[in-house]
Structures are given as C-alpha cells and as structure tokens.
Amino acid sequence: MNNYKCNNESPTFKYDKFGTFTAHDTQCINDSIAATGSIIPFSSGISLSVFEDIFGDIDGSMLGFGTASNFVPIVNNSIDLTNFLTEAFVVSRAGKITAISATFTTITGVIFDGSVTIRAQIFLAPKGSNIFTGTSASIDLAPPITGPDPTGQITFASANTPPVQVNVGDSLIMAFYISSTTGNVDIDVIIGDANAGINIV
Numbered sequence: 001m002n003n004y005k006c007n008n009e010s011p012t013f014k015y016d017k018f019g020t021f022t023a024h025d026t027q028c029i030n031d032s033i034a035a036t037g038s039i040i041p042f043s044s045g046i047s048l049s050v051f052e053d054i055f056g057d058i059d060g061s062m063l064g065f066g067t068a069s070n071f072v073p074i075v076n077n078s079i080d081l082t083n084f085l086t087e088a089f090v091v092s093r094a095g096k097i098t099a100i101s102a103t104f105t106t107i108t109g110v111i112f113d114g115s116v117t118i119r120a121q122i123f124l125a126p127k128g129s130n131i132f133t134g135t136s137a138s139i140d141l142a143p144p145i146t147g148p149d150p151t152g153q154i155t156f157a158s159a160n161t162p163p164v165q166v167n168v169g170d171s172l173i174m175a176f177y178i179s180s181t182t183g184n185v186d187i188d189v190i191i192g193d194a195n196a197g198i199n200i201v
Contacts, residue, residue: 037098037201040089042174042194044068048107049194053116053178055186060177062087063194074177077134079123081173088125088132088171095166095200097122097137101158102196104141104176109190111147114183118145118155120176120196127169135164137198140179145190147183166200174198 045066052059052071060079062069064087072079081088102120118141123132141155166172176194 037095037199040198040200041065042196042198044194048191049104049176050189050191051118051177052187052189053181054188058177060175061194063174063176063196065089068194072175074134074175079132079134079173079175081125081130081132084130086130086171086173088173091166091168091170091172094168096163097135097161097166097198097200098163099158099160099199100137100139100196101156101198102139102141102176102194103154103156104145104190104192104194106145106150106153106190106192109145109150109188109192111145111150111188111190112183112185113147114181114185115144115146116178116182116188116190117141117180118176118190119179120157120174120194122164122198123173123175124164124166125171126167127171129171132171132173134175136162137164144182150190 042063047068049061049068050070051061058074059071060074062072069085069087104118121138122135124135125132139157139159141157145153174196
C-alpha cells in the first residue's frame with residue numbers, strides 16, 4: 001500500500017518507487033464524476049443593493065464580484081447601460097446557463113403595506129451592444145419581504161432553468177429588482193445585501 005492507503009500491486013508493502021502508476025482503488029479515484037460546468041458568483045460585497053418600485057417604475061441593482069450599481073432602470077425586461085457604469089462580465093467561451101441561486105438580506109427599506117417579491121435575473125447583451133435583455137435564467141425569491149418593517153428578513157431561491165445559450169463576446173449582468181407587490185401603496189424601496197450564483201456548462 002502507498003502512503004495514502006490506496007492499493008497498488010502489493011497488499012502489504014509500502015510503495016516507495018517514484019514515477020507514474022495507476023490507482024485502481026475507487027475510494028481514492030472516482031473517474032465517474034464528470035465536470036458539470038463553472039459556477040459564477042455574484043455579491044454586492046461592500047456595497048448595498050438598492051432597488052425600488054415607485055409608481056410602476058422599476059429600478060434594479062446590478063451585482064458584480066463584490067460591488068453593486070444601483071438605480072438601474074428596467075423597462076420591458078430590458079436594461080440600457082449606455083452612459084451607465086456597468087457590472088457586466090464578458091463570456092470567454094460558448095456555453096449554456098443551466099441553474100441560478102440567489103439570496104437577499106434586508107437591512108432597511110420602506111414597505112408601507114403588503115409585501116414585495118424580489119427577483120434575481122441574468123440579463124444578456126450580444127457583443128458590441130449596451131442593450132441587455134432579461135433571460136430565462138431568472139428566479140423569484142421566497143418568502144416575499146413584508147412590511148411595515150422589513151429589517152433582517154432573508155429570502156432565497158434556487159432552481160435549474162431552461163438552458164440559456166451564451167456565446168463568446170456576450171456580456172452578462174446579474175440584476176436584482178422588485179418583480180411584484182401586494183398592497184395598496186405605490187412606493188416600495190428595499191436596501192440590503194444581495195448574493196447569487198449561476199452555473200454555465
């Protein structure tokens with residue numbers, strides 16, 4: 001046996017030779033587990049995410065890798081980042097987004113009545129464009145954030161998604177925003193820490 005108790009040819013002698021050898025003990029090497037893609041993490045980090053729904057106008061928060069950009073208008077499932085600072089990253093190889101997970105912890109906010117549901121969604125812009133369109137890599141977090149005091153509430157969701165094709169040169173952003181509300185008040189503002197991850201195969 002070698003120093004790691006993997007069986008070589010001898011069941012009793014320590015393997016003290018140097019060089020290439022093949023281990024056959026499945027407790028040491030499991031070659032049946034295939035690579036399943038790359039996990040891309042997102043976090044608001046030292047920044048706070050701020051998103052709001054004011055009289056039907058939606059402003060989201062773009063997450064980067066430890067920062068966030070806020071008050072980003074989302075109109076008809078689209079974000080125009082012309083003249084905006086961006087948290088987008090560029091895709092370096094073709095693949096498919098197959099899963100998304102996200103969590104949000106509220107630090108403060110304004111919900112006078114009812115509740116708000118937070119959505120995490122990947123927006124995609126093709127090479128050479130600043131117009132990002134929302135993809136099916138999207139998830140609504142649960143439970144909804146409720147008023148009147150949303151402080152300290154945590155909401156989370158994780159799911160496999162219909163595959164989203166990404167190509168070399170595409171830009172991706174992770175956006176958090178209010179996807180739906182209950183109650184009669186037309187002003188909702190949520191501030192807190194946002195985190196997410198996607199899988200690309």
